[in-house]
Amino acid sequence: MxxxxxxxxxxxxxxxxxxxxxxxxxxxxxxxxxxxxxxxxxxxxxxxxxxxxxxxxxxxxxxxxxxxxxxxxxxxxxxxxxxxxxTTRVNNFSVRGRYVVAQCGASAAALSRALADRGLTGGEFLSCLPATVGGAAVGNAGCFDQCMKDVVVSVVAMQKGKVRRVSAKNCQFAFRGSAFKQSGDVVLSVKMRFQPSSPDKVRETVARMREKKASTQPLNARSAGCVLFHENVALSRLIDEMGFKGYRIGGAQVSEKHAGFVVNIDKSTSLDIYLIIQRLKAALWERYGIRARTEVRLINFAEDEYDFFSKRKE
Ligand SMILES: Cc1cc2nc3c(=O)[nH]c(=O)nc-3n(C[C@H](O)[C@H](O)[C@H](O)COP(=O)(O)OP(=O)(O)OC[C@H]3O[C@@H](n4cnc5c(N)ncnc54)[C@H](O)[C@@H]3O)c2cc1C
Missing domain, CATH: 3.30.43.10 (Uridine Diphospho-n-acetylenolpyruvylglucosamine Reductase, domain 2)
Known part of the structure; x- marks a missing residue:
């Protein structure tokens, strides 16, 4: 600079x-x-x-x-x-009846605890995301059949220097995507709606989800969640089928516990992780003809130049 x-x-x-x-x-x-x-x-x-x-x-x-x-x-x-x-210090949220307004840096886990205390259901998945609410909205994050799209009423975003309210419809939520992911507009706050239930029931669902996640995913290892996605195919099963669990480049490894995760096991570089991602993309394409998309957001990479699909445009 x-x-x-x-x-x-x-x-x-x-x-x-x-x-x-x-x-x-x-x-x-x-x-x-x-x-x-x-x-x-x-x-x-x-x-x-x-x-x-x-x-x-x-x-x-x-x-x-x-x-x-x-x-x-x-x-x-x-x-x-x-x-x-x-954004993590811009983290207030308020709950009024069934509605929550959360600033972009609010912790998804803290919000899920508040929802449980008030007996509000629909946001149990937030307890499984090591995320901010803003980051979750941008990627329409979710798990166990719940996702941000189901709960967002509107978003306040910064668009070309102007602060604007965007209705849920205009957020264009898609599988792990939204209008903000495409445009780069910054999510400032998110209004969400949940449904009444009881604290005990909500806590039970949260506990079940967290237990399932902990038993199937490497939550104690350093990762960025699943590295690849496809709208219609569970890629981790295919990656496992091809024998990639444990596959290693430098200090990075395809998790032994969940083949969708690449974990930093020993002072990995980002290049190690990037190369594993490209290796998996190539293997999925060559073996199954599946065009996997990168789920993790790449920052400061010349992605077009090195991405496996860059020379294989449809
Ligand atoms: C152990 C583990 C488990 C995970 N499990 C899941 C899961 O079950 N389901 C799932 O969907 N994801 C999962 N993830 C991935 C991740 O937690 C989610 O994608 C999450 O929503 C990212 O939120 P974040 O605040 O960390 O965003 P970041 O990672 O900081 O950012 C993600 C992208 O959003 C942009 N961004 C962030 N905040 C804003 C904002 N306010 N306005 C505009 N752009 C913004 C960033 O520039 C970046 O491009 C998991 C990750 C880990 C490490």
């Missing part, structure tokens, strides 16, 4: 009291624990500060990425010459 631009950015952040770190790196900000240094990481701790930060970055044409809990991203090992805006 041009040093004059960086100086301006730092002085603006000081003025609006947003913490700016010059020593941040993606390995500390992601659940998989890999990725290179970041020119500057910004930690707004209130919604108006987040809005001001985003407006400044846009006006100054600074390249930036938004990060929630970093549980669905793989950042390259190279230097990221831009800003990472971390």
């Amino acid at each position: 041009d040093s004059a631009v960086l100086d301006k950015l730092l002085s603006r952040m000081k003025k609006i009291r947003v913490e700016a770190r010059l020593d941040a790196s993606f390995d500390k900000l992601t659940t998989i624990g890999t990725g290179g240094k970041i020119c500057v990481a910004l930690f707004p701790d209130a919604l108006p500060k987040l809005v001001k930060t985003l407006r400044f970055l846009r006006r100054s044409r600074v390249n930036f990425v938004v990060l929630g809990r970093g549980s669905n991203v793989l950042a390259s090992d190279g230097f990221f010459d831009g800003a990472a805006v971390v």
Whole structure:
């Protein structure tokens, strides 16, 4: 980043009291624990500060990425010459009757506990996501037949510098996707609706889901969740069938417990993980003719150049 631009950015952040770190790196900000240094990481701790930060970055044409809990991203090992805006401190939510309004950085797990306390059902899946509500909305995250699409009423987003309310219909939720994933618009807050039930019933469902997840997925290892997806096919079963469990490149490995996960077992680099993803894509294509899509969000990768499918356009 041009040093004059960086100086301006730092002085603006000081003025609006947003913490700016010059020593941040993606390995500390992601659940998989890999990725290179970041020119500057910004930690707004209130919604108006987040809005001001985003407006400044846009006006100054600074390249930036938004990060929630970093549980669905793989950042390259190279230097990221831009800003990472971390939302986790913008994390309030309020519950009124069946409705919840959550700021983008609210913890999905904390929200699920509040829903259980109030006996509201429909958000039990949130207890299984190491996510922020904003990150979950962008990727329409979900599990056990529940997902964000089922509960979102509307989203307030930053679109080209303007704050706009977007109805659920216009969020264009799709399997692990949304309009925001395509556009790069930033989700500021999410309004959701749940259904009345009883605290005991909700807690029971949460416990069942969490137990199932813990028994089938490597939750204690460093990962970014499932690395690949396909709308109609359970890829992990096929990856397992091809014998990839335990397949290793450098410090990364296809999980022995769940073939959809790639885990950082020994100081993996992002390149190790990326290469495994491409190997799995190639194998799924060659063996089953299945075009798997990358579920983890790649940051600072020349994806088009190296992606297995880049030279195999349909
Ligand atoms: C152990 C484990 C289990 C998982 N299980 C599941 C599961 O069962 N189901 C499932 O769907 N996922 C699962 N995941 C993946 C991940 O938790 C979800 O995709 C989650 O929704 C990502 O949220 P996040 O806050 O961490 O977003 P991040 O990973 O920080 O960001 C993901 C993407 O969204 C963007 N983004 C984040 N916040 C915003 C915002 N406010 N506005 C605009 N863009 C934003 C980022 O730029 C990035 O492109 C799992 C991950 C792990 C590590």
